[in-house]
Amino acid sequence: MTNKQQVYKSYLEEQLQWFRERDSILEKMEIKLYEMKKIAEYACEEELTSDEIGRLNFQLNKLKNDIQSLEKQLNGFVH
Numbered sequence: 661m662t663n664k665q666q667v668y669k670s671y672l673e674e675q676l677q678w679f680r681e682r683d684s685i686l687e688k689m690e691i692k693l694y695e696m697k698k699i700a701e702y703a704c705e706e707e708l709t710s711d712e713i714g715r716l717n718f719q720l721n722k723l724k725n726d727i728q729s730l731e732k733q734l735n736g737f738v739h
Contacts, residue, residue, distance in 0.1 A: 685734045692723045692730070699723075 661669070699716050708716070 682734060685730050689727055689730045689734075692727050696720055696723050 699720055703713075703716055706712075
């Protein structure tokens with residue numbers, strides 16, 4: 661393998677790793693968004709007490725913060 665080919669191979673390996681890391685973050689975000697959707701659907705279908713509403717809002721806010729943290733990680737990747 662020539663030096664040029666080795667450099668190109670190394671570049672492609674870096675690209676692959678970069679995409680894998682982004683894909684992992686996006687997958688985590690998708691899971692959290694799905695959890696949020698399930699909470700919202702549950703809240704629409706049920707008669708909730710104020711305690712339940714508070715608990716669900718707490719869960720939604722935690723998930724939102726988790727997603728924002730993941731989003732910062734995603735945007736922090738320099739390609």
